[in-house]
Amino acid sequence: MHELSLAQGIIDVIREQAATQSFARVRRVRLQIGALSHVEPESIAFCFDAACRDTVAEGARLEIERPPGQAYCLACAATVTIAARPDPCPRCGGHQLMVVGGDELRVLELEVD
Amino acid sequence: MCSICGCGQGETRIDGVALPAAQGHGVAPDHGHDPGHDPGHDHEHVGADGRIYRHSHADDHLGADRQESLRHRQGREDGAARLIRVERDLLAKNAGFAAVNRRLFExxxxxxxxxxSSPGSGxxxxxxxxxxxxxxxxxxxxIEGDQQTSFDAERIRATGTPAIQINTxxxxxxxxxxxxxxVGTLAATQGGVLFIENVGNLVCxxxxxxxETRRVVVLSVTEGEDKPLKYPEIFATADLLLINKIDLLPHLTFDLGRLVGYARRVKPSLTVIELSATGGQGLEAWYAWIEAGAAAAQQKRPAGR
Structure with a gap:
């Protein structure tokens, strides 16, 4: 899948931060990967291990936050929680859903020294 | 590399030519760097004209004194860990290039x-x-995208249309x-319609x-009605679903209504056109969709250009 490109994206963000914040090593990287994002946390962790070699992030611990999927149901006029994209509204069983959260794919925080 | 499909980086070729690893400063004199710029690595800049400049620096932009004062300003204590709040989108780099492309196209x-589409959808x-x-x-x-070969670009050029092959x-x-x-090497993007045929893959x-202006998924009736539920992401981001090879329906047990129902579960507002690229059924609806899009893009073009 495309997780290697995304792991490379993490390294790009870290490089950018290293340039302005002057640090020598990253101890911990905190990510946010929403339940509805198109990314498997296990495979991004695997790819990160490969991508971080020979960078300031080599050996850094990866922490992954998983916000739940949130959608607005047009029929219920309410925000509901769903586990995956094709799931029906848990209230009315319909599919008139608009995803409003849980598709995040972000680097939140770095612990550095 | 990636354990799932073996995808990797650094092997992209455009019309058979590998992308350069580095370019000299002389090509792109008009950009600057933040203080403390990371030394010695290759990196890229998108110029105002949409061109990419890639180069590396032999040494740091900062003298030792200024580095020391930068550390002081940031309150850095040697050996002490600190937290940096980043909040950066992982696809930020892609989003930056996409914005450059969108501005150029507009x-x-x-x-x-x-x-x-998946491979083999037609x-x-x-x-x-x-x-x-x-x-x-x-x-x-x-623009044709495939992992290897330029077969598709050759098929397109045979129709008399300019084509570029990207091998990923x-x-x-x-x-x-x-x-x-x-697009830097494709002069024909001055107005008109640019088709980008992505790598055959329903996931990545x-x-x-x-x-792009619009995202289109092509699915053929030989593939199975449940694809929208198995690969919801690509249907959720699409504007139009083209159901291809409908001339084969009499020979299959394919339920067209079920496919459309599943696709609209994932994307309620999805437009659907049923057609056959070889039989010709439904093609006029697809052509009308293209012409309407091209006309709208021309209308939105800034005055005086």
Missing amino acids: ATGSFVVNLM KTTLLARTLIDLKGRIAAAV GKGCHLDAQMITQA PAGFDLG
Whole structure:
């Protein structure tokens, strides 16, 4: 899948931060990967291990936050929680859903020294 | 590399030419760097004209004194860990290139269509037929994406349409940067319609904005009605679903209504056109959709350009 490109994206963000914040090593990287994002946390962790070699992030611990999927149901006029994209509204069983959260794919925080 | 599909980076080729690893400063004198710029690594800049400049620096931009004062200003204590709040989107780099592409396409009044599907859905056959049938009705150009070979670009050029082949090597999708680099060598993007045929894959292309005007998924009736539920991402990001090979329906147990129902579960507002690239059924509806899009892109073009 495309997780290697995304792991490379993490390294790009870290490089950018290293340039302005002057640090020598990253101890911990905190990510946010929403339940509805198109990314498997296990495979991004695997790819990160490969991508971080020979960078300031080599050996850094990866922490992954998983916000739940949130959608607005047009029929219920309410925000509901769903586990995956094709799931029906848990209230009315319909599919008139608009995803409003849980598709995040972000680097939140770095612990550095 | 990636354990799932073996995708990797650094092997992209455009019309068989590997992308350069480094370019000299002389090519792009008009950019600066933040203080404390990381030394010694290759990096890229997107110029105002959408061109990519890639180069590396032999040494740091800062003297030792200024580095020391920078550390003081940031309150850094040697050996002490600190937290940096980043909040940066992982696809930020792709989004940046996509924005550059979108500005270029809008400025030239181009209608850009990102065609996505699994391998074997008939994308290239549909595209070649479309280009022949619309000859004289629209000005078109094509960017072809495949892991290897330039077979598809050759098929497109045989229709008399300019085409560029991007080979992604082990990459499983096109990204916005590849498009930025390819359009630089494709003069025919000055208005008209640019078709981008993505790498045959229903998974990875979903996550990458190329700066296109519209996203189109092609699914053939030989593939199974449940694809929208199995690969929801790509359908959720699509504007149009083309159901191809409908001339084969009499020979199959395919339930067209079920497919459309599943697709609209994932994307309630999805437009659907049923067609056959070889039989010709439904093609006029597809052509009307293209012409309407091209006309709208021309209208939105800034005055005086």
